[in-house]
Amino acid sequence: MIKTLRPAELNEHHFRSSGWQVERTAVHDLFHINRIEAIREKLEFPILPHRKTLFDFLLLTQGQSRRSKGLNDYQFEANTLFFLPAYQISTHEWMSEDARGFFCHFDWGLIEQVFPHSRLFDECLFLQPEGNPLVSIEAASVPSLIYLLERLEQEYARPSGADLSVIAVYLTAFFAELKQMKQASVAVARNAAYRIMQAYKNALSQHIYKRQHITDYAELLSVTPDHLNKCVRTTTGKSAQDLLMEMLLLEAKVLLSQTQLSIGDIAYKLTEKTPSDFSRFFKAKTGLTPKQYKQLTAAR
Known part of the structure; x- marks a missing residue:
């Protein structure tokens, strides 16, 4: 984590x-x-x-x-x-x-x-x-x-x-x-879709290890999966599944760069995938295998 x-x-x-x-x-x-x-x-x-x-x-x-x-x-x-x-x-x-x-x-x-x-x-x-x-x-x-x-x-x-x-x-x-003070912050619409999208992002950061299905988060936020996906796509241009994958990838990068866990242990701990499935997922998102990413960050 x-x-x-x-x-x-x-x-x-x-x-x-x-x-x-x-x-x-x-x-x-x-x-x-x-x-x-x-x-x-x-x-x-x-x-x-x-x-x-x-x-x-x-x-x-x-x-x-x-x-x-x-x-x-x-x-x-x-x-x-x-x-x-x-x-x-x-x-x-x-x-x-x-x-x-x-x-x-x-x-x-x-x-x-x-x-x-x-x-x-x-x-x-x-x-x-x-x-x-x-x-x-x-x-x-x-x-x-x-x-x-x-x-x-x-x-x-x-x-x-x-x-x-x-x-x-x-x-x-x-x-x-x-x-x-008058806040000249980056303007973002504070509508219902935006609030649901932000609540979803916040929930992802807290529950990604235990909840890895859109239905889990829809239930947590008391909305339907379709409505959650619509809110996320309207405000970010991405699907709810895209954001879930981004959070998984972020956690995977941290585990690879900041722990001594093996790639197999990380695959199971984070996604319950086999090491080969996890490696394919990681390379598809980053262009690097987990081993290559681990070696690259260790050399920094």
Whole structure:
């Protein structure tokens, strides 16, 4: 399965053979913030597919980046925020060498402890598993967000130790500010078909090992298989089966590149196919046999 990383495991996954590590403070497992330009050259791209137990976001003030959320890839540039909810699959493919800005991971429970009745999470669609993770910010509004991130940065680095309640207040102000701003996000129709398609993608990321038939997901989403397929095709141009195969392929790539499992074990664990059937499926989708893909990624 795609790795679910706890905060203590992030250094090894992001920096791999470089040996460099982000310094972990006493509050690192609940909150962390750093300047992108301080660590850009230490990161090893592509950062392999993974899930995190925490939320994270990336604000670019300069440069470009390409990152995925589930089955969707996003390329974005300056004055753009990318949000990743906890437990969502993500791959960070690339970031330009001139990239500047902020990276932050956090536990939403920090905000809930200080503001237990806040509806902020429900009101920020970009934080939702099915939401569009990109938020474009007008240039005139960027300084107010940077001010809040700088305050978070100062609190995080306080010699006597960060106060989590103060961090929660600044995070809340940050999200409240975003909610009120005019969001020039990538426009996507929020109709019923779109919502079903996004719910299907989210379900695929959570259940692909146990559910590998369209009827399983139709039942899970309380729609008919035909309606599910129609919603997916209308909004993506692909069939529901196409997306299911893409998720299987994503998981297969991770198992081949990040585990010591044999190809036969992966074939059964992921698809219950014979090794030869699995190899034909994988080569048809990638142009490489599982063995060739495993050798290629090991050489990187």
